[in-house]
Amino acid sequence: MLSIWARNIAPSPTLAVDAKAKALRAEGRDVCGFGAGEPDFDTPAFIKAACARALDEGRTKYAPTAGVPALRRAIADSYNARGFAVSENQVVVSPGGKMSCYLAILATVSPGDEVIIPAPFWVSYPEMVKLAGGVPRFVPAEDSAGFKITPGQLRAAITPRTRLLVLNSPSNPTGAVYTEPELRALVGVALEAGLFVLSDEIYEQLVYDGQAACHPALFGGEAAGRVITVSGFAKTYSMTGWRLGTLVASREVASAVADLQSQTTSNVTTFAQHGALAVFEQPALARAAVAEMLAHFDRRRLSLLAGLNAIGGVRCYRSQGAFYLFPNIGAFGLGSDEFCARLLDEELVAAVPGSAFGAEGYVRLSYATADATIEKGLERLARFCGRLRR
Numbered sequence: 317m318l319s320i321w322a323r324n325i326a327p328s329p330t331l332a333v334d335a336k337a338k339a340l341r342a343e344g345r346d347v348c349g350f351g352a353g354e355p356d357f358d359t360p361a362f363i364k365a366a367c368a369r370a371l372d373e374g375r376t377k378y379a380p381t382a383g384v385p386a387l388r389r390a391i392a393d394s395y396n397a398r399g400f401a402v403s404e405n406q407v408v409v410s411p412g413g414k415m416s417c418y419l420a421i422l423a424t425v426s427p428g429d430e431v432i433i434p435a436p437f438w439v440s441y442p443e444m445v446k447l448a449g450g451v452p453r454f455v456p457a458e459d460s461a462g463f464k465i466t467p468g469q470l471r472a473a474i475t476p477r478t479r480l481l482v483l484n485s486p487s488n489p490t491g492a493v494y495t496e497p498e499l500r501a502l503v504g505v506a507l508e509a510g511l512f513v514l515s516d517e518i519y520e521q522l523v524y525d526g527q528a529a530c531h532p533a534l535f536g537g538e539a540a541g542r543v544i545t546v547s548g549f550a551k552t553y554s555m556t557g558w559r560l561g562t563l564v565a566s567r568e569v570a571s572a573v574a575d576l577q578s579q580t581t582s583n584v585t586t587f588a589q590h591g592a593l594a595v596f597e598q599p600a601l602a603r604a605a606v607a608e609m610l611a612h613f614d615r616r617r618l619s620l621l622a623g624l625n626a627i628g629g630v631r632c633y634r635s636q637g638a639f640y641l642f643p644n645i646g647a648f649g650l651g652s653d654e655f656c657a658r659l660l661d662e663e664l665v666a667a668v669p670g671s672a673f674g675a676e677g678y679v680r681l682s683y684a685t686a687d688a689t690i691e692k693g694l695e696r697l698a699r700f701c702g703r704l705r706r
Contacts, residue, residue, distance in 0.1 A: 325443055329672035330680075333656070337666035348693035350681040351666040353488060353640070355554040357612075360605040362598050363553060367591030379586040382574040383409030387589045390596035391562055395545075399534050406570045408563045410577060411584050413518045413548035416561035418444045419580075420544045421480065423572040424512045425450040429479035434465045435674035436642065438488045438516070442674075450479070454674055459633045459644060463490035467501045474509045481506045486519040486529060489673045489680040490642045491617075491635020493523055496530045503532045503539060512569075513543045518561075519638040521552045521606055524614050527636045533564070541566045549592050551638075552606055558588045613639050616683040616690055623694035624681075627701050639684040642670070646677035648704045655679060663696040 317323075333351035340347045382388060388404040395402050410416040417440070425431060427449030433441050435454040442452040455473050457463045470481070483502065485494040494502070506513050513532055520529040533543035548561040563573055577583070595602045617635065624632040624643045632643035645655055652669035656679055659665045670678030683690060 321447055324446055329439055330668050333660075333666050333668050336660065340660075340664065345664055347660075347664045347666055348689050348696060349666045349685060350683075350689075350693060351668050353551070353638075353682055353684065354556045355551065355609060355639070355684045356686060357554045357609055359554050359558070360601065362601045362605075363555070363591045363594050366594035366597075367587050370587040370590035375587050375590055377586060379583045379589060381578040381583050382570070383407065383584065384586065384589040384593070387593045387596075390593060391564070394596060395564055398531065400531070400564070401540070402564055406564055406567055408565075408570050408573045408577065409584050409589060410561045410563060410573075411581050412559040413516070413546055413550060413561035414440055415559075415577075415581065416546045416548065416563040416573075417441070417514065417516060418447070419573045419576050420514050420546060420563060420565070420569070421445060421448050421450070422576050423569055424514075424544070425479050428477060430475060430477045431480045431482060432470065432473050432478060432511075433482045433674075434484075436463060436487070436489050436670065436678070437482070437674050438484060439672050441482050441484075451477070453478070457490075457492070459490075459631075459642075459678075463487065463492040463633065463642070464494055464498060465502070467505045470502055470505045474505075474511070478509065478511060480512045480514060482514045482516065483532065484516040486523060486637020488519065488638055489640050489668070489670075489675075489678075490633065491638045491640050492633075493527045493529065493637040499530050499532050500535055503535050503543070507538045507542060511542070513539075515543055515545050517545060517547045519551055520547060522610060522613060522639060523637045524610075524617060525634075525636050529637065544569055549595065552609075553595065553602070554609065555592070558585075558591065560584060560588060560592050613683065616685075616687060617641070619687070620681065620683045620690050620694070623690070624697075627694075627698045629701055629705055639682055641681050641683065642673075642675070642678050643681065644678055645670075645701075648701065650704070652676055652679055659697065659700055663700045665693050665696045665700070 337349045388407040425448045431445045445452045544565040549555040629647040656669045668680040
Protein backbone atom coordinates (compact mmCIF):
# COMPACT_ATOMS: atom_id res chain seq x y z
CA MET A 317 0.00 0.00 0.00
CA LEU A 318 1.19 3.52 -0.75
CA SER A 319 2.08 5.90 2.07
CA ILE A 320 -0.52 8.19 3.62
CA TRP A 321 1.24 11.12 1.92
CA ALA A 322 0.86 9.58 -1.53
CA ARG A 323 -2.71 8.49 -0.85
CA ASN A 324 -3.87 11.84 0.50
CA ILE A 325 -2.19 14.19 -1.96
CA ALA A 326 -4.23 15.67 -4.81
CA PRO A 327 -2.57 16.23 -8.18
CA SER A 328 -2.31 19.82 -9.38
CA PRO A 329 -5.58 20.66 -11.19
CA THR A 330 -3.97 23.53 -13.11
CA LEU A 331 -1.25 21.27 -14.51
CA ALA A 332 -3.87 18.62 -15.31
CA VAL A 333 -5.92 21.09 -17.36
CA ASP A 334 -2.82 22.31 -19.17
CA ALA A 335 -1.74 18.73 -19.92
CA LYS A 336 -5.14 17.88 -21.40
CA ALA A 337 -5.12 21.03 -23.54
CA LYS A 338 -1.64 20.17 -24.84
CA ALA A 339 -2.72 16.62 -25.62
CA LEU A 340 -5.66 17.94 -27.66
CA ARG A 341 -3.35 20.32 -29.53
CA ALA A 342 -1.06 17.39 -30.30
CA GLU A 343 -4.05 15.75 -31.97
CA GLY A 344 -4.42 18.81 -34.17
CA ARG A 345 -7.33 20.35 -32.26
CA ASP A 346 -7.61 24.16 -32.10
CA VAL A 347 -7.64 24.66 -28.32
CA CYS A 348 -7.91 28.07 -26.69
CA GLY A 349 -5.86 27.60 -23.56
CA PHE A 350 -6.61 29.76 -20.50
CA GLY A 351 -5.41 27.18 -18.00
CA ALA A 352 -1.69 27.61 -17.45
CA GLY A 353 -0.25 30.32 -15.23
CA GLU A 354 2.66 30.82 -17.58
CA PRO A 355 3.64 33.90 -19.61
CA ASP A 356 3.55 33.25 -23.34
CA PHE A 357 6.67 35.37 -23.92
CA ASP A 358 10.18 34.05 -24.31
CA THR A 359 12.70 34.57 -21.52
CA PRO A 360 14.48 37.90 -22.19
CA ALA A 361 17.54 37.49 -24.38
CA PHE A 362 19.98 39.06 -21.92
CA ILE A 363 19.06 36.45 -19.28
CA LYS A 364 19.49 33.57 -21.72
CA ALA A 365 22.84 35.02 -22.85
CA ALA A 366 24.09 35.14 -19.26
CA CYS A 367 23.09 31.52 -18.76
CA ALA A 368 24.85 30.52 -22.00
CA ARG A 369 28.02 32.29 -20.85
CA ALA A 370 27.88 30.40 -17.57
CA LEU A 371 27.68 27.14 -19.51
CA ASP A 372 30.61 28.16 -21.70
CA GLU A 373 32.60 29.03 -18.57
CA GLY A 374 31.97 25.58 -17.10
CA ARG A 375 29.62 26.65 -14.31
CA THR A 376 28.00 23.23 -14.30
CA LYS A 377 29.04 21.86 -10.90
CA TYR A 378 27.33 21.81 -7.52
CA ALA A 379 26.60 25.23 -6.03
CA PRO A 380 26.15 26.07 -2.34
CA THR A 381 22.84 24.73 -1.08
CA ALA A 382 21.33 28.15 -0.37
CA GLY A 383 22.36 29.57 -3.74
CA VAL A 384 25.28 31.05 -5.66
CA PRO A 385 26.78 33.70 -3.32
CA ALA A 386 26.72 36.47 -5.94
CA LEU A 387 23.01 35.86 -6.60
CA ARG A 388 22.15 35.76 -2.89
CA ARG A 389 24.02 39.04 -2.35
CA ALA A 390 22.22 40.63 -5.30
CA ILE A 391 18.83 39.46 -3.99
CA ALA A 392 19.63 40.81 -0.52
CA ASP A 393 20.73 44.14 -2.02
CA SER A 394 17.50 44.39 -4.02
CA TYR A 395 15.41 43.87 -0.89
CA ASN A 396 17.53 46.32 1.10
CA ALA A 397 16.91 48.93 -1.59
CA ARG A 398 13.18 48.54 -0.83
CA GLY A 399 13.63 49.11 2.89
CA PHE A 400 14.45 45.64 4.19
CA ALA A 401 17.46 45.00 6.40
CA VAL A 402 18.65 41.56 5.32
CA SER A 403 21.97 39.90 4.68
CA GLU A 404 22.72 37.22 2.14
CA ASN A 405 22.56 34.51 4.82
CA GLN A 406 18.84 35.29 5.13
CA VAL A 407 18.30 34.45 1.44
CA VAL A 408 17.72 30.96 0.05
CA VAL A 409 17.37 30.21 -3.66
CA SER A 410 15.26 27.10 -4.29
CA PRO A 411 14.13 25.17 -7.38
CA GLY A 412 10.98 27.22 -7.97
CA GLY A 413 8.67 29.41 -5.92
CA LYS A 414 6.59 26.32 -5.20
CA MET A 415 9.55 24.66 -3.49
CA SER A 416 10.30 27.87 -1.60
CA CYS A 417 6.75 27.84 -0.20
CA TYR A 418 6.92 24.15 0.66
CA LEU A 419 10.24 24.47 2.47
CA ALA A 420 8.92 27.47 4.41
CA ILE A 421 5.97 25.37 5.55
CA LEU A 422 8.20 22.41 6.44
CA ALA A 423 10.44 24.72 8.47
CA THR A 424 7.60 26.14 10.58
CA VAL A 425 4.76 23.59 10.70
CA SER A 426 4.77 20.39 12.76
CA PRO A 427 2.22 17.54 12.57
CA GLY A 428 -1.12 18.71 13.93
CA ASP A 429 -0.36 22.42 13.56
CA GLU A 430 -3.01 24.49 11.79
CA VAL A 431 -2.34 26.80 8.87
CA ILE A 432 -4.82 29.52 7.92
CA ILE A 433 -5.31 29.91 4.17
CA PRO A 434 -7.69 32.49 2.67
CA ALA A 435 -9.93 30.98 -0.01
CA PRO A 436 -9.82 31.20 -3.00
CA PHE A 437 -6.27 29.89 -2.69
CA TRP A 438 -3.49 28.69 -4.95
CA VAL A 439 -4.07 24.97 -5.38
CA SER A 440 -0.78 23.84 -3.82
CA TYR A 441 -1.00 25.53 -0.41
CA PRO A 442 -3.35 23.00 1.25
CA GLU A 443 -1.48 20.04 -0.21
CA MET A 444 1.87 21.39 1.04
CA VAL A 445 0.41 21.82 4.51
CA LYS A 446 -0.90 18.25 4.48
CA LEU A 447 2.47 16.91 3.32
CA ALA A 448 4.01 18.61 6.37
CA GLY A 449 1.46 16.87 8.59
CA GLY A 450 -0.38 20.13 9.21
CA VAL A 451 -4.07 20.94 8.99
CA PRO A 452 -5.25 23.58 6.50
CA ARG A 453 -7.97 25.91 7.78
CA PHE A 454 -9.76 28.03 5.20
CA VAL A 455 -11.18 31.53 5.59
CA PRO A 456 -13.55 32.53 2.76
CA ALA A 457 -12.84 35.74 0.84
CA GLU A 458 -15.93 36.74 -1.13
CA ASP A 459 -15.86 38.57 -4.46
CA SER A 460 -18.12 41.20 -2.91
CA ALA A 461 -15.16 41.97 -0.60
CA GLY A 462 -12.67 42.01 -3.45
CA PHE A 463 -11.61 38.45 -2.60
CA LYS A 464 -9.95 39.67 0.62
CA ILE A 465 -10.38 38.50 4.19
CA THR A 466 -10.81 40.86 7.13
CA PRO A 467 -8.93 41.05 10.44
CA GLY A 468 -12.11 39.94 12.18
CA GLN A 469 -12.34 36.80 10.04
CA LEU A 470 -8.69 36.02 10.69
CA ARG A 471 -8.98 36.52 14.44
CA ALA A 472 -12.01 34.22 14.57
CA ALA A 473 -10.11 31.47 12.72
CA ILE A 474 -7.10 31.40 15.05
CA THR A 475 -6.95 28.56 17.58
CA PRO A 476 -4.27 27.42 20.04
CA ARG A 477 -3.01 25.07 17.31
CA THR A 478 -2.58 27.78 14.65
CA ARG A 479 1.02 28.19 13.56
CA LEU A 480 1.09 29.94 10.19
CA LEU A 481 -0.92 32.38 8.05
CA VAL A 482 -0.52 32.22 4.27
CA LEU A 483 -0.96 35.49 2.35
CA ASN A 484 -0.73 35.76 -1.43
CA SER A 485 -0.91 39.28 -2.87
CA PRO A 486 -1.22 39.73 -5.81
CA SER A 487 -3.35 36.62 -5.72
CA ASN A 488 -3.55 33.48 -7.76
CA PRO A 489 -6.36 32.81 -8.75
CA THR A 490 -8.26 36.07 -8.23
CA GLY A 491 -5.73 38.78 -9.08
CA ALA A 492 -6.71 40.61 -5.87
CA VAL A 493 -4.14 42.99 -4.36
CA TYR A 494 -4.29 43.89 -0.68
CA THR A 495 -3.59 47.52 0.17
CA GLU A 496 -0.92 48.33 2.74
CA PRO A 497 -3.46 49.20 5.48
CA GLU A 498 -5.31 45.94 4.82
CA LEU A 499 -2.12 43.89 5.06
CA ARG A 500 -0.91 45.76 8.14
CA ALA A 501 -4.15 44.93 9.92
CA LEU A 502 -3.95 41.22 9.03
CA VAL A 503 -0.28 40.90 9.92
CA GLY A 504 -0.95 42.69 13.19
CA VAL A 505 -3.53 40.07 14.15
CA ALA A 506 -1.14 37.27 13.15
CA LEU A 507 1.73 38.70 15.18
CA GLU A 508 -0.47 39.21 18.24
CA ALA A 509 -1.19 35.48 18.10
CA GLY A 510 2.49 34.60 17.66
CA LEU A 511 2.05 33.22 14.15
CA PHE A 512 4.49 33.00 11.30
CA VAL A 513 3.32 34.64 8.07
CA LEU A 514 4.16 33.19 4.66
CA SER A 515 3.93 36.10 2.21
CA ASP A 516 3.90 34.68 -1.31
CA GLU A 517 4.87 37.63 -3.53
CA ILE A 518 5.66 35.77 -6.75
CA TYR A 519 3.48 38.24 -8.74
CA GLU A 520 4.76 41.35 -6.95
CA GLN A 521 5.74 43.23 -10.14
CA LEU A 522 2.58 42.34 -12.08
CA VAL A 523 0.14 44.98 -10.82
CA TYR A 524 -2.27 47.37 -12.59
CA ASP A 525 -4.55 50.35 -12.01
CA GLY A 526 -1.89 52.20 -10.05
CA GLN A 527 -1.67 49.46 -7.42
CA ALA A 528 1.59 48.47 -5.73
CA ALA A 529 2.43 45.20 -4.05
CA CYS A 530 3.25 45.57 -0.35
CA HIS A 531 5.82 43.68 1.71
CA PRO A 532 4.56 42.56 5.15
CA ALA A 533 8.13 41.95 6.34
CA LEU A 534 8.56 45.75 6.33
CA PHE A 535 5.80 46.39 8.86
CA GLY A 536 8.18 46.81 11.77
CA GLY A 537 8.27 45.26 15.21
CA GLU A 538 8.15 41.48 15.04
CA ALA A 539 7.30 41.40 11.33
CA ALA A 540 10.90 41.13 10.13
CA GLY A 541 11.42 38.01 12.22
CA ARG A 542 8.04 36.32 11.66
CA VAL A 543 7.31 37.03 7.98
CA ILE A 544 8.75 34.67 5.38
CA THR A 545 8.84 36.35 1.96
CA VAL A 546 8.73 34.12 -1.11
CA SER A 547 9.20 35.36 -4.65
CA GLY A 548 11.08 34.32 -7.77
CA PHE A 549 11.80 34.91 -11.42
CA ALA A 550 9.23 32.69 -13.15
CA LYS A 551 6.25 34.98 -13.63
CA THR A 552 8.02 38.35 -13.91
CA TYR A 553 10.68 37.29 -16.41
CA SER A 554 8.90 34.41 -18.13
CA MET A 555 11.29 31.89 -16.60
CA THR A 556 8.84 29.20 -15.48
CA GLY A 557 11.00 26.32 -16.71
CA TRP A 558 14.13 27.65 -15.04
CA ARG A 559 12.83 26.70 -11.56
CA LEU A 560 14.19 29.61 -9.52
CA GLY A 561 12.39 30.64 -6.36
CA THR A 562 13.63 32.95 -3.63
CA LEU A 563 12.99 33.04 0.10
CA VAL A 564 13.92 35.80 2.56
CA ALA A 565 13.42 35.18 6.27
CA SER A 566 15.04 35.41 9.67
CA ARG A 567 18.42 33.73 9.99
CA GLU A 568 16.82 30.92 11.99
CA VAL A 569 14.16 30.15 9.39
CA ALA A 570 16.48 30.65 6.41
CA SER A 571 19.05 28.29 7.97
CA ALA A 572 16.37 25.66 8.57
CA VAL A 573 15.14 26.00 4.98
CA ALA A 574 18.69 25.59 3.67
CA ASP A 575 19.17 22.47 5.81
CA LEU A 576 15.94 20.97 4.49
CA GLN A 577 16.98 21.79 0.94
CA SER A 578 20.39 20.18 1.48
CA GLN A 579 18.67 16.84 2.11
CA THR A 580 16.13 17.10 -0.71
CA THR A 581 17.15 18.99 -3.85
CA SER A 582 20.75 19.90 -2.86
CA ASN A 583 20.88 23.11 -4.90
CA VAL A 584 19.33 24.95 -7.80
CA THR A 585 20.85 24.42 -11.26
CA THR A 586 24.06 26.40 -11.19
CA PHE A 587 24.05 27.97 -14.64
CA ALA A 588 20.37 28.92 -14.29
CA GLN A 589 21.30 30.97 -11.23
CA HIS A 590 23.92 32.84 -13.23
CA GLY A 591 21.24 33.61 -15.80
CA ALA A 592 19.03 35.07 -13.07
CA LEU A 593 21.95 37.13 -11.78
CA ALA A 594 21.75 39.14 -15.01
CA VAL A 595 18.46 40.63 -13.76
CA PHE A 596 20.44 42.50 -11.10
CA GLU A 597 23.57 43.12 -13.14
CA GLN A 598 21.62 44.66 -16.05
CA PRO A 599 18.72 46.45 -14.30
CA ALA A 600 17.80 48.68 -17.27
CA LEU A 601 17.22 45.66 -19.49
CA ALA A 602 15.29 43.95 -16.70
CA ARG A 603 13.00 46.95 -16.20
CA ALA A 604 12.37 47.23 -19.93
CA ALA A 605 11.49 43.55 -20.22
CA VAL A 606 9.02 43.75 -17.33
CA ALA A 607 7.44 46.95 -18.65
CA GLU A 608 6.88 45.42 -22.08
CA MET A 609 5.23 42.27 -20.73
CA LEU A 610 3.17 44.26 -18.23
CA ALA A 611 1.76 46.46 -21.01
CA HIS A 612 0.61 43.38 -22.91
CA PHE A 613 -0.86 41.79 -19.78
CA ASP A 614 -2.78 44.93 -18.88
CA ARG A 615 -4.31 45.23 -22.35
CA ARG A 616 -5.30 41.57 -22.30
CA ARG A 617 -6.73 41.89 -18.78
CA LEU A 618 -9.08 44.68 -19.80
CA SER A 619 -10.06 42.97 -23.04
CA LEU A 620 -10.88 39.69 -21.32
CA LEU A 621 -12.66 41.45 -18.45
CA ALA A 622 -14.91 43.40 -20.83
CA GLY A 623 -15.65 40.30 -22.86
CA LEU A 624 -16.54 38.22 -19.81
CA ASN A 625 -18.85 40.82 -18.32
CA ALA A 626 -20.61 41.14 -21.68
CA ILE A 627 -21.68 37.47 -21.51
CA GLY A 628 -25.10 36.97 -19.99
CA GLY A 629 -24.88 35.11 -16.68
CA VAL A 630 -21.17 35.81 -16.13
CA ARG A 631 -19.99 38.24 -13.47
CA CYS A 632 -16.30 39.04 -13.13
CA TYR A 633 -14.34 41.00 -10.53
CA ARG A 634 -11.74 43.43 -11.93
CA SER A 635 -8.41 41.91 -10.93
CA GLN A 636 -5.53 44.28 -10.20
CA GLY A 637 -2.58 41.91 -10.20
CA ALA A 638 -1.03 38.71 -11.56
CA PHE A 639 -2.51 37.53 -14.89
CA TYR A 640 -5.80 35.87 -13.98
CA LEU A 641 -9.50 36.64 -13.97
CA PHE A 642 -11.88 34.66 -11.78
CA PRO A 643 -15.41 35.01 -13.15
CA ASN A 644 -18.49 33.81 -11.30
CA ILE A 645 -20.42 31.24 -13.36
CA GLY A 646 -22.86 30.22 -10.64
CA ALA A 647 -25.85 31.48 -12.61
CA PHE A 648 -25.64 28.55 -15.03
CA GLY A 649 -26.50 25.90 -12.45
CA LEU A 650 -23.45 23.74 -13.15
CA GLY A 651 -20.62 22.90 -10.80
CA SER A 652 -17.34 24.40 -11.91
CA ASP A 653 -15.86 20.97 -12.71
CA GLU A 654 -18.71 20.09 -15.06
CA PHE A 655 -18.69 23.59 -16.54
CA CYS A 656 -14.99 23.40 -17.41
CA ALA A 657 -15.15 19.81 -18.64
CA ARG A 658 -18.01 20.59 -21.01
CA LEU A 659 -16.40 23.87 -22.10
CA LEU A 660 -13.28 21.99 -23.17
CA ASP A 661 -15.17 19.11 -24.80
CA GLU A 662 -17.75 21.23 -26.62
CA GLU A 663 -15.83 24.41 -27.45
CA LEU A 664 -12.14 23.50 -26.98
CA VAL A 665 -11.64 26.20 -24.36
CA ALA A 666 -9.42 25.20 -21.43
CA ALA A 667 -10.13 26.83 -18.05
CA VAL A 668 -9.56 25.70 -14.46
CA PRO A 669 -12.59 25.03 -12.22
CA GLY A 670 -12.95 27.18 -9.14
CA SER A 671 -13.35 24.06 -7.00
CA ALA A 672 -9.60 23.55 -7.37
CA PHE A 673 -9.05 26.86 -5.57
CA GLY A 674 -11.63 26.30 -2.85
CA ALA A 675 -14.23 28.45 -4.60
CA GLU A 676 -17.10 26.57 -6.22
CA GLY A 677 -19.09 28.55 -8.78
CA TYR A 678 -16.06 30.22 -10.37
CA VAL A 679 -13.51 29.43 -13.06
CA ARG A 680 -9.98 30.74 -13.48
CA LEU A 681 -8.87 32.16 -16.81
CA SER A 682 -5.25 33.13 -17.44
CA TYR A 683 -4.69 36.03 -19.81
CA ALA A 684 -1.03 35.13 -20.20
CA THR A 685 -1.92 34.13 -23.72
CA ALA A 686 -2.17 35.69 -27.16
CA ASP A 687 -4.71 38.40 -27.96
CA ALA A 688 -6.10 36.25 -30.77
CA THR A 689 -6.67 33.40 -28.31
CA ILE A 690 -8.56 35.74 -25.98
CA GLU A 691 -10.79 36.98 -28.81
CA LYS A 692 -11.53 33.49 -30.11
CA GLY A 693 -11.95 32.06 -26.62
CA LEU A 694 -14.48 34.73 -25.67
CA GLU A 695 -16.55 33.95 -28.78
CA ARG A 696 -16.58 30.26 -27.88
CA LEU A 697 -17.35 30.91 -24.22
CA ALA A 698 -20.23 33.21 -25.14
CA ARG A 699 -21.64 30.54 -27.45
CA PHE A 700 -21.32 27.90 -24.74
CA CYS A 701 -22.95 30.08 -22.08
CA GLY A 702 -25.72 30.99 -24.51
CA ARG A 703 -26.61 27.33 -24.90
CA LEU A 704 -26.67 26.85 -21.12
CA ARG A 705 -29.13 29.74 -20.69
CA ARG A 706 -31.70 28.38 -23.14
